[in-house]
Amino acid sequence: xxxxxxxxxxxxxxxxxxxxxxxxxxxxxxxxxxxxxxxxxxxxxxxxxxxxxxxxxxxxxxxxxxxxxxxxxxxxxxxxxxxxxxxxxxxxxxxxxxxxxxxxxxxxxxxxxxxxxxxxxxxxxxxxxxxxxxxxxxxxxxxxxxxxxxxxxxxxxxxxxxxx
Numbered sequence: 001x002x003x004x005x006x007x008x009x010x011x012x013x014x015x016x017x018x019x020x021x022x023x024x025x026x027x028x029x030x031x032x033x034x035x036x037x038x039x040x041x042x043x044x045x046x047x048x049x050x051x052x053x054x055x056x057x058x059x060x061x062x063x064x065x066x067x068x069x070x071x072x073x074x075x076x077x078x079x080x081x082x083x084x085x086x087x088x089x090x091x092x093x094x095x096x097x098x099x100x101x102x103x104x105x106x107x108x109x110x111x112x113x114x115x116x117x118x119x120x121x122x123x124x125x126x127x128x129x130x131x132x133x134x135x136x137x138x139x140x141x142x143x144x145x146x147x148x149x150x151x152x153x154x155x156x157x158x159x160x161x162x163x164x
Contacts, residue, residue, distance in 0.1 A: 002063075006070075011058060013070065015044075017067055018070075019043070025092075037152060051072065051086075056072055057073045059106060061094075071106065088100055088129075119160070122154065124154065141159065142157070142158050
């Protein structure tokens with residue numbers, strides 16, 4: 001298994017993976033309508049390219065050239081000294097094989113190399129990934145309901161891991 005940085009022309013890999021992963025990850029948490037809305041909102045090529053153009057880094061895990069999952073990092077302003085772990089998703093068939101852990105280790109390394117004091121993330125409060133982050137020493141710093149349009153909200157925990 002290898003993890004590599006994606007180029008702009010490869011962003012459709014994250015879109016394709018999200019379309020496979022999200023219905024299984026969120027099918028019992030979100031309505032079909034909200035799930036569809038969020039996939040279109042967060043994973044359109046236009047949205048992904050905007051994130052890429054502002055400096056976000058996208059990584060993909062591969063086994064024999066098959067994409068298994070992806071990571072997106074956002075490097076926040078120097079004043080905040082934070083890196084935002086935007087996304088870690090792994091195909092359900094590939095979970096519990098250490099890929100998510102490797103993505104997290106890469107995110108922490110990139111954050112340290114940038115001089116970040118902490119890594120922050122948002123995760124749906126009903127997502128089983130909350131336990132993954134707690135196990136990896138992230139702390140819940142608050143609950144927040146983020147309006148995302150069409151009357152929908154992201155009901156998230158904001159979590160943080162201090163690096164220094």
